[in-house]
Amino acid sequence: MPRNLANAPIMILNGPNLNLLGQRQPEIYGSDTLADVEAMCAEAAAARGGTVDLRQSNHEGRLVDWIHEARLNHCGIVINPGAYSHTSVAILDALNACDGLPVLEVHISNIHRRESFRHHSYVSLRADGVIAGCGVQGYVFAVERIAALAGPGAAEA
Secondary structure, X not given: OOOOOOOOOEEEEEOOOHHHOOOXXXXXXXXXXXXXXXXXXXHHHHOOOOOEEEEEOOOHHHHHHHHHHHHHHOOEEEEEOHHHHHOOHXXXXXXXXXXXXXXXXXXXXXXXXXXXXXXOOOHHHOOOEEEEOOOOHHHHHHHHHHHHHHOOOHHHO
16 A cells, blocks of 8 residues: 555654754744644644654664655655755665655755855755755645645645
């Protein structure tokens, strides 16, 4: 049976330092916490008949393992790889192994208005869409897009 929004959750992955969301550099990342993000995403998915599975790790290998898991058990991936965006070929390779699984990359800040080393993202080479500079609302946009790609009637998306 093909996985879709009705029978498989959306995996939402968060990379290093996102456990400090709401505490670390609120002038850049805002005051919402990762728990707030999870609640917003769960509400957006539920409105479309789905669920989310939000996880965070500061460890690259754990993120890779979760991407492998999503490949088998989830209907799509929303990923904010944090600093691994700019350095991790391993995360790119794991995402490339997710044939047919929609992937949306999210950045809370506009990485293109920041330091030049942040302008390149390996993850963008695989992502079906990139949302940057929309604050934590970008996660909701990404969930809505995954729902359009993986939900009932997804062929029309």
